[in-house]
Amino acid sequence: MISYAILTAVPELVIPPRWESLELDGLRGTVMIIGASDTGKSTFARYLFQRMCRAGRWSAYLDLDIGQSTLGLPTTMNLAMAAAPGDDRFPPQGARASYFVGAITPRGHLLPTIIGAYRLQQKAVAWGAEVIIVDTTGLIDKAQGGKALKQWKIELLAPAVVIGLQRGRELEPILWPLRRDGRVRSIELPVSPHAIERPREARIARRRERLAAYFGHAQPRLLSLRQCAIYDLEWLTVGSLLALQDGEGFVLALGVVEQVDHQAGAVIVRTPLPTLSTVASVRLGAVGWDLVNQREL
Ligand SMILES: Nc1ncnc2c1ncn2[C@@H]1O[C@H](COP(=O)(O)OP(=O)(O)OP(=O)(O)O)[C@@H](O)[C@H]1O
Ligand SMILES: [Mg+2]
Structure with missing residues (x-):
């Protein structure tokens, strides 16, 4: 029987001896x-x-x-x-x-x-x-x-x-x-014998929980398509998930397309970001999020 040390800070974690003996010098x-x-x-x-x-x-x-x-x-x-x-x-x-x-x-x-x-x-x-x-x-x-x-x-x-x-x-x-x-x-x-499998449903549920909590506080904001760099415009449709990005291309916040006005070249994006004034570029994602039913599209 192998003995395992228990780390007190994270009670559920069981540290195999092979982890502990790893030479990291x-x-x-x-x-x-x-x-x-x-x-x-x-x-x-x-x-x-x-x-x-x-x-x-x-x-x-x-x-x-x-x-x-x-x-x-x-x-x-x-x-x-x-x-x-x-x-x-x-x-x-x-x-x-x-x-x-x-x-x-x-x-x-x-x-x-x-x-x-x-x-x-x-x-x-x-x-x-x-x-x-x-x-x-x-x-x-x-x-x-x-x-x-x-x-x-x-x-x-x-x-x-x-x-x-x-x-x-x-x-x-x-x-x-x-x-x-x-x-x-x-x-x-x-692999640790304590590693447990997460079924597909649990993975979907976890993603859903995270996105629902995130967009729970989101507000509609007007995004002009002529204002900043838009990447992957072909994914633009109601429900598209997108990233509002900073000057280096990193994420400031995520958003969801709520309405598209092609004629005006404008989009209503629901996002928790308080203002779009700092947004340097927008990247549309391949996946969508249903704001009403709070699930992946
Ligand atoms: N040494 C360990 N002691 C206790 N529980 C463990 C240990 N290793 C893994 N687990 C548990 O097993 C499950 C899967 O572990 P973890 O999420 O680290 O795997 P993963 O390879 O990162 O999975 P994924 O492929 O989803 O990224 C988790 O619930 C985790 O708490
Ligand atoms: Mg993992």
Whole structure:
């Protein structure tokens, strides 16, 4: 029988000895965690982030999961810095940035997924993060583009360490070349027996809860289509989810298209953002949100 230490701050977390014995000395830079769905990636990422913080390293948490986001809203990837070196609070309390992909799966949206990840990583570097813990989606299947996504994300973000959580040999196509590549250290961990599967309905319900709470306080605002840069206009329709973005292309707030007046070139957007005066660009998403029934379209 394996013995497990219990972390008092998060009572439900059971830390396997393999996690505790991980040698992290000298660890700097980007640490990417990969694995299939429900393998405990986010749980492990949080554990590692907090451990790094306690070791005095100023750390960032980069959440690339657009379907089951830990830090932000569905359809976005999110970065949060620890407020200061040594501060291990989670969610991290320091600077934040968010990038809109506009979808809840990377499938069919590989470019914004990869490019957004890079933009956020560079932001963390610019903010002085010594360590960037990267949590990822569970899409690893070759037939669905998961292997390519992970492989090219690793190529672009150039992590110092890739940590794979696997049940069997499902990560083999991704990990096999990495073991022999001097650019990256790969660490393989078994899936914790405490990792539990979240059914599809639970995933939908969680997204719905997050978006319903977010748009609960939203107000209608008039957006002139001639005022600022609009990306992916072909997705413009009532119910479209969109991102109101700052001058760097990061998310200020999300919105939902409530009315479209093509003749006037104007759109009514429901958003919690108090004013659109700071909006530099707008990016329409591939998914929609039904404001009345509060569900994905
Ligand atoms: N070591 C652990 N101790 C206790 N519970 C755990 C542990 N690892 C995972 N779990 C539980 O298992 C479930 C799935 O874990 P988690 O969300 O971390 O997986 P994931 O791989 O990030 O999933 P997803 O594919 O949805 O992103 C969660 O309810 C989590 O609390
Ligand atoms: Mg996760």
